């Protein structure tokens with residue numbers, strides 16, 4: 286029996302860490318692990334990044350928190366930067382992914398309310414997707430496992446199965462406000478929605494006069510090699526929740542939106558005590574300083590492409606173990622033919638940390654500034670575990 290005073294809502298591995306440097310974690314027992322979980326796509330610049338630490342410390346000595354009732358220059362700056370090179374004109378800062386998707390839902394509904402179409406309030410989502418753990422977000426995700434036991438279903442969400450375009454079209458009616466999907470389904474098993482499909486979604490939304498919400502909480506902020514995963518489809522969404530990677534390990538969430546849909550968000554319509562405080566905004570700006578550096582994202586594309594090519598070679602060598610290499614950039618999934626639990630444990634025994642996702646997938650999430658020799662080390666460990674694997 287566990288002696289922990291923490292609730293049992295996580296099945297935790299018996300492993301703790303005392304420090305992290307870049308791609309590596311050091312356990313309390315002194316072992317060194319290659320960490321390709323990075324807090325689930327959170328530490329975009331690795332552990333204890335010295336630039337982020339410097340900026341954080343400097344801000345910590347000046348000002349941590351003030352209410353959003355005052356102007357916060359660091360947040361003004363981060364919002365300006367995030368709107369300058371993206372589809373967005375307007376931003377609300379939050380503290381987590383679930384809050385960001387929750388805010389995205391509120392923005393979509395309030396927009397239609399503000400143009401006298403209050404009945405347009407239903408959101409169409411993919412069944413068994415992942416948008417977070419708030420009551421609204423679990424109902425948006427449409428997963429029985431996540432909603433079961435948590436009381437009445439929150440109305441206003443309709444679901445179609447991944448790829449069932451016929452069903453999606455049938456679900457759209459006069460009450461539909463938006464379609465909300467993850468550009469790449471993370472928890473669901475690193476399922477990439479192809480560019481042509483994102484394009485069609487945009488067209489469909491335009492034709493029906495509804496909004497397109499792309500949840501980039503996991504796949505955004507450079508993870509796929511573009512700042513946003515949807516950029517490769519060359520579309521402009523209306524609303525985009527982000528979180529994980531933008532804080533580099535500091536909790537930050539945000540909802541990005543066009544001027545058009547931001548119209549409904551008048552004073553008092555939404556808020557957050559902590560969202561966008563000086564400490565968080567300083568770290569967000571520091572993360573952008575690094576990711577927006579010339580050559581940073583092209584390097585992510587180049588090196589991650591190498592990683593994919595090499596993983597595909599391993600797949601061909603072990604076609605009875607690895608079914609498919611999925612994903613884009615450093616959002617990588619190895620789909621096995623069988624339950625992945627034991628394989629992940631074997632990788633861990635060989636000092637490589639990875640994490641599960643749906644459909645027997647092992648998620649591989651290096652920091653965006655991972656070095657080639659660290660990728661090579663991961664490849665070596667994966668090859669070794671494949672070679673020695675006995676089910």
Ligand SMILES: *Cc1c(COP(=O)(O)O)cnc(C)c1O
Pocket residue numbers: 380381382383384386415416417418467471472500501502503504528529
């Ligand atoms: C992680 C995640 C969320 C929820 O983020 P939290 O910070 O855990 O609330 C929402 N959407 C997607 C796509 C995610 O991967």
